[in-house]
């Protein structure tokens with residue numbers, strides 16, 4: 001069974017979302033598209049789309065996700081409110097690799113007004129192909145989990 005990957009964007013990111021979704025399908029992932037729909041011509045609010053994808057990551061329904069808005073910033077701010085979500089804005093090959101190798105980012109955030117589409121798909125490719133290094137980096141992620149548990153009282 002193909003691994004599932006979620007993808008969502010606001011109006012600013014919908015063209016790049018379609019391109020990235022096609023690319024990820026070529027890598028044999030099952031893509032769950034949380035919107036916004038290509039057919040929509042409305043301006044929408046990025047927190048709505050970040051939240052539905054981040055909820056599914058946080059509850060374990062899916063393991064990985066891609067969020068796209070104009071800058072990637074609004075999506076990352078929203079997604080990182082959800083326990084267990086580690087969302088990283090990726091701007092180059094190095095951050096694409098390191099956000100997985102050291103931070104085990106389960107969501108990457110892309111800025112459609114920052115990146116050209118070819119580079120954006122290349123960053124997704126690097127992130128998907130990179131392995132988490134564990135060891136001392138796992139200790140650090142456990143500390144983030146502890147902070148979340150304290151803040152959420154669970």
Ligand code: RB5
Nearest residue numbers: 012069070071073074075
């Ligand atoms: C929408 O105009 C824009 O603000 C949004 O896509 C994003 O860049 C927010 O962080």
